Amino acid sequence: xxxxxxxxxxxxxxxxxxxxxxxxxxxxxxxxxxxxxxxxxxxxxxxxxxxxxxxxxxxxxxxxxxxxxxxxxxxxxxxxxxxxxxxxxxxxxxxxxxxxxxxxxxxxxxxxxxxxxxxxxxxxxxxxxxxxxxxxxxxxxxxxxxxxxxxxxxxxxxxxxxxxxxxxxxxxxxxxxxxxxxxxxxxxxxxxxxxx
Ligand SMILES: Cc1cn([C@H]2C[C@H](O)[C@@H](COP(=O)(O)OP(=O)(O)OP(=O)(O)O)O2)c(=O)[nH]c1=O
Numbered sequence: 001x002x003x004x005x006x007x008x009x010x011x012x013x014x015x016x017x018x019x020x021x022x023x024x025x026x027x028x029x030x031x032x033x034x035x036x037x038x039x040x041x042x043x044x045x046x047x048x049x050x051x052x053x054x055x056x057x058x059x060x061x062x063x064x065x066x067x068x069x070x071x072x073x074x075x076x077x078x079x080x081x082x083x084x085x086x087x088x089x090x091x092x093x094x095x096x097x098x099x100x101x102x103x104x105x106x107x108x109x110x111x112x113x114x115x116x117x118x119x120x121x122x123x124x125x126x127x128x129x130x131x132x133x134x135x136x137x138x139x140x141x142x143x144x145x146x147x148x149x150x151x152x153x154x155x156x157x158x159x160x161x162x163x164x165x166x167x168x169x170x171x172x173x174x175x176x177x178x179x180x181x182x183x184x185x186x187x188x189x190x191x192x193x194x195x196x
Pocket of ligand 1: 011053069070073082145147150170
């Protein structure tokens with residue numbers, strides 16, 4: 001059966017990563033109340049929210065395969081989602097300064113017949129940040145739609161000293177593992193002869 005991938009996400013980054021590896025999809029925005037998931041464990045929370053996002057998305061045709069993800073940042077057991085305001089963003093960055101934190105992205109793939117979930121972890125080390133550096137970063141307005149109040153793919157790259165693990169996991173979708181899992185649902189990249 002021909003399969004159709006539905007990306008249950010409004011994140012432009014997740015869409016771009018699927019485009020980068022040439023997997024066709026349709027975006028179908030889901031609206032879930034992430035507050036329903038209260039797990040204090042960051043890994044479990046990322047996986048449970050990803051499952052909630054996937055299961056809240058309507059499968060409107062039999063051939064559809066739903067993909068959903070959720071990214072959280074964790075430092076010493078504390079979970080950092082998207083900051084509510086500038087004060088919270090400042091506090092997150094000040095805590096991440098000079099430390100190694102974890103980024104977890106939970107991924108759920110489901111069809112009418114199958115469901116698979118996993119969590120990918122990446123370690124990220126921040127340089128020690130001065131008050132001025134944090135203020136300058138906040139002034140770019142890059143923080144507010146991102147877990148942990150930074151974007152590694154934009155000016156937030158200047159905050160990062162080192163990462164261990166999949167870079168794309170930090171951006172919001174561990175694309176190489178996702179491609180492997182999608183293969184189990186008969187969804188594959190389109191291979192053509194493009195060179196760029
Ligand atoms: C740490 C980090 C997070 N992020 C983003 C990835 C996620 O989009 C976001 C965390 O929020 P999520 O709730 O995972 O996702 P979302 O609300 O953006 O999208 P949707 O639920 O519709 O799929 O933080 C970056 O873009 N760069 C980073 O370096």
